Structures are given as C-alpha cells and as structure tokens.
Amino acid sequence: QLQLQESGPGLVKPSETLSLTCTVSGGSISTSSYYWGWIRQPPGKGLECIGNIYYSGSTYYNPSLKSRVTISVDTSKNQFSLTLGSVTAADTAVYYCARHHSSSFYDYWGQGTLVTVSS
C-alpha cells in the first residue's frame, strides 16, 4: 500500500522560507503517469493546489504562488520537497503531499502537517 508522509518544521517566522519533505513508501516515485504534488488548506478553509512534479523533474506551479514556490524531487531517496519563500501569516495551513494521476486526480494523500507562520 502506497504511503506518503510529510515532514518539516511546524513553525516558520514571517519573511522566512517554509521547507517540507514528503517521503513515499510502498512504491516508487519514479512511476510513469503519476506526478507528485503539494496541496494546502488554511484553517477552516478549502483546498489549494500548490504544484506538482514528475520524477524527471518537470514541474507545474499554481500561477498565484509560482513566484515563491520550488518543488524538487530526489528519486534516490523516494522523496520530493516543497520550499515556499517570503511567507506571511496567510501561508499558515495544513500542507498535504499527494500523488497526482496524469489524467487529473489525486489518489493517495499524506496525513498532512500544520505549518504556522508566526514570530
């Protein structure tokens, strides 16, 4: 059974950089037809796609976040990572990693990790 697990700091200061890693187990990240993505959910609000990455390194970023986001992949560790720069309180959210089928759906999700932006 495929499993995804997010890890990283739960507290980030304003203007600094948020960094998270997703570790994939029970399957290879180097699988054709699947991307690997990050989605976030501010407290009490809906879901927002941040972006996806293919194992080859090809990326998609949400246009509204593109200037601050980098997603990278490490196939040797079966991990992919998110960095979000110049964070503000508006970036406080639960961050999920998930697997994205190329025909457009997210089928496996991590449990999510809460990141709070506060001084």
Added chain:
Amino acid sequence: QSVLTQPPSVSAAPGQKVTISCSGSSSDIGSNYVSWYQQVPGTAPKLLIYQNSGRPSGVPDRFSGSKSGTSATLGITGLQTGDEADYYCGAWDSSLSAWMFGGGTKLTVL
C-alpha cells in the same frame, strides 16, 4: 475565490439521497475530467470519484459521479452518519493553466 462553485452545505436524513453540484466553465469542467474528494474533519481528503464517474477500489457504489456540460454532480444514496464530511470537486482549468478545487460542501446527515 474558487473557479468551481459548490453549495456551502447540504443536508438530508439517514437513508435518503443527496446530490452536490459543482459548477464551472468551458475551460475547466467543460473540457477536463472532474474528481471528487471526501474530507472528514481532522483527516486528509480521500478520493471518491475520478474521471467524472469512476470509483476507486473500496469506495461503495452508494457514491456516484456525473458530468454534463460545465457542471458535475456527486450523488450519495443510502446516507449514513459516517458520510458527514466536507466534499470537494476538482478539475484542471485550461485557460488559467491551474488545478482548481471547488470551495467545498459540508454534508450534514440529520
């Protein structure tokens, strides 16, 4: 603000049927697949429907999806108290080149 529009809430009694709508445009639902997700509070979203009407293994056939034009619908029959959750639709928007989620619909089973 979501490009995909869902009703904020719906409710029905146990055993009854409910539908949740997701309204979009020609550049999202009208030209791309729709998926649906169930999120029980405090947990991660779970894929319910993919490619408009497909059900992943393990999802009961009480859940169904359909699409017509620029709208999609999630149907749930034989409602159970365990179905109380937030439900989200999702689709690619070709004009924005962005993946979009609907604003979510809270289902209450009275």
